[in-house]
Amino acid sequence: MEVFDTHIHSEGRSVEDLSKMVEKGIKIAITCAFYPIQPLFQETLIDLFRKLTIYERRRGERAGMEIYAAVGIHPRCIPPEYSRILEFMETNDGWVAFGEIGLETGDAKEVDVFREQIKLAKKIDMRCIIHTPRRNKEKITAKILQILNDLSFPEELAVIDHVTMETADEILKAGYHVGLTVQPGKLTEKDVYEIVSRFGAEKTVLNSDTGFSRSDMFATVKAAEYLLENGVDKKDVEKLAYKNAREFFGI
Amino acid sequence: MEVFDTHIHSEGRSVEDLSKMVEKGIKIAITCAFYPIQPLFQETLIDLFRKLTIYERRRGERAGMEIYAAVGIHPRCIPPEYSRILEFMETNDGWVAFGEIGLETGDAKEVDVFREQIKLAKKIDMRCIIHTPRRNKEKITAKILQILNDLSFPEELAVIDHVTMETADEILKAGYHVGLTVQPGKLTEKDVYEIVSRFGAEKTVLNSDTGFSRSDMFATVKAAEYLLENGVDKKDVEKLAYKNAREFFGI
Numbered sequence: 001m002e003v004f005d006t007h008i009h010s011e012g013r014s015v016e017d018l019s020k021m022v023e024k025g026i027k028i029a030i031t032c033a034f035y036p037i038q039p040l041f042q043e044t045l046i047d048l049f050r051k052l053t054i055y056e057r058r059r060g061e062r063a064g065m066e067i068y069a070a071v072g073i074h075p076r077c078i079p080p081e082y083s084r085i086l087e088f089m090e091t092n093d094g095w096v097a098f099g100e101i102g103l104e105t106g107d108a109k110e111v112d113v114f115r116e117q118i119k120l121a122k123k124i125d126m127r128c129i130i131h132t133p134r135r136n137k138e139k140i141t142a143k144i145l146q147i148l149n150d151l152s153f154p155e156e157l158a159v160i161d162h163v164t165m166e167t168a169d170e171i172l173k174a175g176y177h178v179g180l181t182v183q184p185g186k187l188t189e190k191d192v193y194e195i196v197s198r199f200g201a202e203k204t205v206l207n208s209d210t211g212f213s214r215s216d217m218f219a220t221v222k223a224a225e226y227l228l229e230n231g232v233d234k235k236d237v238e239k240l241a242y243k244n245a246r247e248f249f250g251i
Numbered sequence: 252m253e254v255f256d257t258h259i260h261s262e263g264r265s266v267e268d269l270s271k272m273v274e275k276g277i278k279i280a281i282t283c284a285f286y287p288i289q290p291l292f293q294e295t296l297i298d299l300f301r302k303l304t305i306y307e308r309r310r311g312e313r314a315g316m317e318i319y320a321a322v323g324i325h326p327r328c329i330p331p332e333y334s335r336i337l338e339f340m341e342t343n344d345g346w347v348a349f350g351e352i353g354l355e356t357g358d359a360k361e362v363d364v365f366r367e368q369i370k371l372a373k374k375i376d377m378r379c380i381i382h383t384p385r386r387n388k389e390k391i392t393a394k395i396l397q398i399l400n401d402l403s404f405p406e407e408l409a410v411i412d413h414v415t416m417e418t419a420d421e422i423l424k425a426g427y428h429v430g431l432t433v434q435p436g437k438l439t440e441k442d443v444y445e446i447v448s449r450f451g452a453e454k455t456v457l458n459s460d461t462g463f464s465r466s467d468m469f470a471t472v473k474a475a476e477y478l479l480e481n482g483v484d485k486k487d488v489e490k491l492a493y494k495n496a497r498e499f500f501g502i
Binding site for chain 1: 262263264265266267268286287288290291292293294295297298299301302305306310313463464465
């Protein structure tokens with residue numbers, strides 16, 4: 001089973017881990033920007049984006065994995081200033097998306113940073129991987145959809161990530177892709193099965209969010225296999241597991 | 252066998268890897284500062300030092316490993332400006348050493364950066380983990396010893412790392428500790444055996460340098476076991492494996 005893991009934090013995985021993922025079939029991944037403490041300086045994130053684009057790609061190559069970078073200001077690590085980050089993001093220097101961006105608590109600062117990044121993405125025609133939080137997921141997801149709608153963000157450029165059975169419907173109706181994150185604490189294989197059975201596979205992408213914390217690196221493969229074992233049409237599983245992602249990210 | 256791995260780059264290891272190291276007996280480690288691309292901004296290294304001190308320590312705790320940070324400007328990732336880094340290093344905010352600092356090619360810029368850090372370490376009484384390169388190891392080691400001597404750096408505050416049979420003698424005679432890095436491409440278990448047999452274990456510390464690249468995370472434990480199996484006195488092996496390091500780093 002070939003799998004495109006559309007959202008990992010490769011920095012948190014050793015090169016040996018990446019090799020093991022490749023052995024299981026995860027041959028392509030998007031590594032999303034995140035800084036695990038609050039950065040004091042916006043420059044830190046600019047160098048982080050370079051690190052993801054240059055070094056994580058190279059580390060992926062050593063493991064046999066195609067790693068593409070997504071860059072952006074995650075709502076949990078907004079530095080005090082961020083104007084230079086936005087300028088850098090506009091250079092479009094080697095990444096395939098903005099991500100993960102989005103809202104965590106949905107406070108005013110997060111909304112500002114998110115709106116700025118969405119406006120920029122619209123301006124330069126950049127895909128976005130949009131984080132939704134564990135807490136208040138439905139309320140915050142609604143807020144994100146409102147912002148995208150207010151800014152007339154193109155539907156085909158956004159994947160709303162970490163969706164649940166409760167949030168998928170509204171997102172799909174609004175025309176966006178949904179990211180199914182299968183991981184202990186997020187979706188189970190069975191949840192993925194239920195979402196795909198109910199809403200179809202057309203605008204779904206799959207990911208593990210594996211990274212800095214203890215996690216199941218192979219969760220995407222297991223989910224795809226679970227779907228096959230439970231009678232989901234192979235074509236739909238392929239769409240979920242890699243075809244939609246290749247198309248969405250233009251890879 | 253308890254082992255104190257005195258030089259790792261924990262950022263390159265997943266939390267599961269750190270747990271496996273703990274299971275093998277590596278319960279304490281120093282994580283050294285390194286940025287795997289050339290940073291454009293000095294602020295990136297300041298946030299990196301905070302990340303090592305705050306977040307890597309926490310990630311170690313989750314794995315059952317005591318991780319202590321060493322901070323400093325590695326000769327392979329010197330940013331264009333570094334005055335603010337030196338100011339931050341003077342705050343002595345939670346790390347146990349400067350490291351890894353040292354010389355790679357030994358050019359003028361590297362020498363400047365190394366000298367500034369050594370002067371600062373002397374001023375604030377900070378231990379230093381000093382890198383020596385693979386290429387021209389003997390010549391560059393001699394240059395490092397000359398700089399330490401010129402600046403009258405206290406012998407008890409420096410470990411010269413990645414030593415070989417050829418460089419250990421001179422370093423020990425000058426009164427510094429030697430760091431034995433056991434890793435494919437660096438020392439073999441047999442090299443460690445020979446160095447300890449020839450020069451004694453008094454001023455030795457052991458490390459793996461495991462991190463961003465494919466590496467043997469358990470190399471330190473294997474080396475300690477090899478020494479025991481080959482008749483090195485248990486007390487000497489303990490000195491090499493953790494006692495000297497605990498004393499040197501004050502842990």
